[in-house]
Amino acid sequence: MADMNTMQEILQTGDGDKLRELVQSALDEGVKPSDILNQGLISGMDVVGEKMKTGEMFIPEVLMSARAMGNALEILKPLLGEEGAAAGKVIIGTVKGDLHDIGKNLVAMMLESAGLEVIDLGVDVPPEVFVENVVKLKPNVVAMSALLTTTMPMMKATVDAIAESGNREQVKIIIGGAPVNQGYADEIGADGYSSDAGSATQLAKSYCVH
Numbered sequence: 001m002a003d004m005n006t007m008q009e010i011l012q013t014g015d016g017d018k019l020r021e022l023v024q025s026a027l028d029e030g031v032k033p034s035d036i037l038n039q040g041l042i043s044g045m046d047v048v049g050e051k052m053k054t055g056e057m058f059i060p061e062v063l064m065s066a067r068a069m070g071n072a073l074e075i076l077k078p079l080l081g082e083e084g085a086a087a088g089k090v091i092i093g094t095v096k097g098d099l100h101d102i103g104k105n106l107v108a109m110m111l112e113s114a115g116l117e118v119i120d121l122g123v124d125v126p127p128e129v130f131v132e133n134v135v136k137l138k139p140n141v142v143a144m145s146a147l148l149t150t151t152m153p154m155m156k157a158t159v160d161a162i163a164e165s166g167n168r169e170q171v172k173i174i175i176g177g178a179p180v181n182q183g184y185a186d187e188i189g190a191d192g193y194s195s196d197a198g199s200a201t202q203l204a205k206s207y208c209v210h
């Protein structure tokens, strides 16, 4: 029998090859891809998130888990597509002037693993590039990351640019990154803020599932 607890444990060790094997054998046993995703991988990543908060796991280990999850997702992605379309579309990027992307990448991976379609615009993304992609891709959610106090104002500039383009009503805007908080989100007119990748996923999903 496929054992979801083992899957969660292997995810925490960051062993991508072993995790792929476990996912494949669960599929061979007839376990539904969405059950593997939710009970094995996402639950496993929840534990990783908790351990990160309590200081039991450090960033390099978290990244290894995230990468292992990415490996396993490669197997599941096409199969999940068969079960139902992505629950929503998110564009994500680190704002102009800011090159920090570890947190953004974690958030992007978690969103993907929650079944959302994620378009990653990368780092140093100017407001006009966010706007172009809102127009072109019509996402449900725009997610912005900033790690520097000097680049936080770019979040406001981006919210304003989206509003000026006439698309503000069509998207929800969420922000995150160490210097940012809920108060800042309110101040610049963003729809939401999350302090970590786990709650970012719940927030984004709440804006996607209709």
Ligand code: B12
Residues within 6 Å of the ligand: 059, 097, 098, 099, 100, 101, 102, 103, 104, 106, 107, 143, 144, 145, 146, 147, 148, 149, 150, 174, 175, 176, 177, 178, 179, 193, 194, 195, 196, 197, 198, 200
């Ligand atoms: C790694 C790092 C770097 C790396 C970045 C590598 C990379 N590929 O990202 C390098 C060495 C390149 C770097 C460069 C610089 N850095 Co730096 N860097 C850091 C460091 C040590 C860790 C950041 C990190 O990755 N954290 C781990 C991730 C997982 O956490 P996170 O990003 O906060 O993300 C989580 C949440 O915030 C949230 N989240 C993140 N994004 C989003 C988005 C959304 C939508 C949501 C909902 C949630 C969310 O979820 C994530 C996962 O839980 C921090 C110190 C620190 N402890 O934060 C300094 C820090 C951010 N850097 C700092 C500085 C000053 C710089 C430089 C200016 C240094 C210099 N003089 O050149 C340059 C700037 C370069 C630039 N233009 O961006 C300062 C910023 C000070 C400030 N208040 O502005 C810090 C705080 C260090 C310090 N104490 O001085 N840095």
